[in-house]
Amino acid sequence: MSVVLTEISDRIGIITLNRPEKRNALGPDLIAGLHSAFEAMSANEEVKVIVLRSTGKAFCAGADLAYLQQLQDFSYEENLADSRRLMELFRLIYCLPKVVIAEIQGHALAGGCGLATVCDFAFAVPEALFGYTEVRIGFVPSLVSVFLTEQIGYAKTQELLLSGEFISSAKAAELGLITKVEAAEFLRESVQEFATKLVTQNSAFSMSKTKTLLRQLNENERNKSLDLAAETNANARAHEDCKKGIAAFLSKTSPDW
Template structure:
């Protein structure tokens, strides 16, 4: 039986590989479930500091499995809702994940596949990759991914991408703020690994987890609520063991424990 998500761990980095290359890594229900389970398992591994997400073959992900969606046309509203909630749950899991996640775009990232990429903290693409949200050209609605597009690029760019359904080159995706970087294909692995190693070595695990949650929660809050929430997080961070260790190390001109652990 095909392993839908391959897991490679080389501490402190774990790489998850979407493994349906013959289907352009389309996001079937089974693949979404396998990816969610793999992420949940790695979240419990303290030796894993950073997760990299990529695709097998020449495409990161072509989005929803259209053959599966066609079969779901005969399903009930409740069954379709359950299927939609599965993808939404995966993207929410990424938004609140306790470790940084880097999308390593080895090729095209389309529709739900592009949504998966921008739900990660960083997205770095190989030159020649195309990205976009083609749902409206198929009579579909980019509903779930739209939440993440709006948060990433704002309404003006989101309207251009979601209403036109056009594919864009990775270089334009960087200019629009949809992804972070585009590099030559031969430099992709080294670029992603350098970022992963920096995150693992230079940052505190607890500080990253709290900061990621802050970034997930703040956009939906009003100004006063956001400031009050941020104030509570600030106070909470001061009580963590990482903060105490980091302050001691800084004053003593020593490396903090997370840098030593990642060496």
């Protein structure tokens, strides 16, 4: 079964993370599948707005830590290439000339929270938790730091990334991390209604040019920062704290910091 599902209905493209048994963790197949799906939706003239959703209880639990543990034995160059693949996915979604709406039915943590961050709008259920928890396992939330700083500002980004704390949907909405909190039974309907409004009431040309303009405002600085972030990500994987933290997480124990 494919780890990424796609469909198109009434000019709305739907991309679904379909790895529920792993809480939709961002492994290489899922990252590649998402990249291909977003590129295809971007090029498809039938699609005006894109909805990103997930199957299962979690929206996305972040990086596939079992895979990251394997990468710890790889070279720096191999880790940098792997880091850049996630970087390119985030950048693709963030700069896509079509509006992307995240439909968050469960927890969005670490890289999964980053996935929500790079979408243009995000609707989430009250029960969903958000958080950039990398510091709890000796890792560095480097890639998301670039987009998050641009979205909610330096001070709040620092608070979230250094604390590694979970926050509620209500708090995420207050910070501007998500757009709206919606009861689970109305989430899909609310997202569909909002997407349909964009499709029927707004010019595709205008939305595309407006989003492109906004992304071009800090483009050079963002790209430099992303290169630095990818290098930081690759270096962090080889550090002893990262090795200890991931091993502890996978064995369901607490690392001794």
